[in-house]
Amino acid sequence: MASLKVYGDHLSPYLTIVKLVLAEKGIDFQLVPISLFKAEQKTPEFLKLNPWGKVPVMEDEDGPNGKPLVLAESRAISIYLAKKYWDTGTPLMPDPSDPAATGRFNEAMLAEALYIDTPAIEVAVEKLIKLSRGLALNEVALNALRATLKTNFAVVDRILATRPYIAGDEYGLVDIFYTPSIHLLERSGEKDVMEGLEHLASWWAKVKSRKQTAHVTAEAHAAFDELMAMTKTANGTGEGDKTGASSKLQLPCESEDVCNY
Incomplete structure (x- = not known):
């Protein structure tokens, strides 16, 4: 099992950033799905990882000095990964001596x-x-x-x-x-x-x-295709659920806490 876990939803553009970095570096990781539909990023369990209630979050069991590291914010995660795996895959940052x-x-x-x-x-x-x-x-x-x-x-x-x-x-x-x-x-x-x-x-x-970009953005496309299909069904514009359950789909960007990615 990969020592690196990333928590997120394929709908999140910020998860896409982290996945692109990992793809460029050729690093295996475990994706832990966090459903934005179900507001799982706001559960007490997730808030222990990131008090801001946002995805993605990275959990590196083999962090600095062999100690686990939990890190949030896509750009912070990306810089950490680029530095940790400096000599692996695509170089993504300039030489710090320059x-x-x-x-x-x-x-x-x-x-x-x-x-x-x-x-x-x-x-x-x-x-x-x-x-x-x-x-x-x-x-x-x-x-x-x-x-x-x-x-x-x-x-x-x-x-x-x-x-x-x-x-x-x-x-x-x-x-x-x-x-x-x-x-x-x-x-x-x-x-x-x-x-x-x-x-x-x-x-x-x-x-x-770039093949890494094509692969990762294809996953985002698929997630948005699924979003559109679910939305049409829930709103009665698709075939829908004949039982009449849930006439309206709750989406992650509808509340006052807009775009909880």
Whole structure:
């Protein structure tokens, strides 16, 4: 049995990040399913692992000094894994002895979290969750998010005009951090926010052609296909349950605690 456990749901874009890192490193792990539908990330048992009630969470039985380590937050997990398995698989971070490369990496990582992740996930929630349930879209909010993403992706495009990957000359963690956001935008029919950005398009073509990216995002696609099918059935737009049980499916992004990924 793998000494590394990852708790999460394939619907979570942040689980996708961790899975991409593990795939690039070729590390075996055990996925412990945490159902967002059932709000299992809010159970007392899970809150012992992560008091914030979010996925993913990593549990490494062979942590520092041979002691178990529990770690939350996808980017923190990713950096831990990239450093622990430095000499395994794809190098995903710059040499820490190179301060310029490390600074550029940190700059790019923070920019993704600040300027891309949040609006991209909010668009996906609006389009994939609300629309699938027949709920009214907030077009004012959507248009504002689209405008923000267009502006911010234009900056990314200018950066990519100067180097092949977002943080430097080699594929790495920052490229992985961008992947689920762009995947969700494409999935939700919002790729127009990247229209006309040739450097971004060239970079994305390279990233999504990686076999690790194709495999992991295919699992996310399958999870969203299942979500759509379940939603249609629960809302009476599919064949549905003839017994009349559960006329409405509870989704993870409907409550005040939006997008509990």
